[in-house]
Amino acid sequence: MADTESQQSKINIVCMDGSGEAENAFKWYIKNVHNNNSYVIIVHCVDHRKLNTFGSIWEPSDHGLIMLAYKEEEKRADKKVEQLQQTLNASGVKGEVVKSSGEPGPTVIGIAKDRKANMILTGCRGLGTIRRTFLGSVSDYIMHHSEVPVLICRH
Template sequence: MADTESQKINIVCMDGSEEAEKAFKWYVENVHGASSYVIVVHCVDHRKLNTYGSLWEPADLKLIMQAFRDEETRADSTVEKLQRTLSTSKVKGEVLKLSGEPGPTIIGIAQDRKANMILTGCRGLGTLRRTFLGSVSDYIIHHSTVPVLVCRH
């Protein structure tokens, strides 16, 4: 854990996408300094799984459990990759795998760890898709009490 007295704590949101990789690289090259400590956050939201069935048709419990395990396996793989990326970059910090809705979860960890800023990538959803699907970066921008940097390539 970071020494909050002497270090600036920065949250970098990473979902394993190419956009997130570019955002992390940009962070390392342009923001991270000797007094920085980065918390790379990967958030797993099991509610988004499409294999759960629908309200109209009861889902098979075995399928739900298998989808949950598959999602956890993908998340663990992503976290291992993020840990390697952090180690390779020689950046001081840690990788956290959290569960829940990404926006509120990221805001919560930023508040709990007294972060100085949050950096997130942006997939560039169009207005219509963002309206219906939501946007993690949009949520963070509107709910954060610390500066937010949205890195869009």
């Protein structure tokens, strides 16, 4: 039975937001965790909430500006997904890039659950306690809500 289990592909989620920390985490994953039975799903999550925050420059009554900002954000995300796909191809590993929208933590957890992932890997920006308390931390959320093992790469 152990032989058939080792033959099955392991699905590993790697969170990539375009930061240097995420890129370092991916490199660490390739060097230390990845093997021929691994299938990598790079998740890039577009979080539009920052465009609607209280006190932002967007006036609630100007829906045209808000839609323009959303479209620009989507363009940037599509470009990042293209770059991530190139990174994945260059690494020579089997996998895909998934672009999603929403709050990153719950979105990653949902994708991991839907795809029956074996683990989640994420980088960590190293926010201090106060900043993490007010801003939240995606890696912190994933660590506390995941049903599968989570690797958090710092620095």
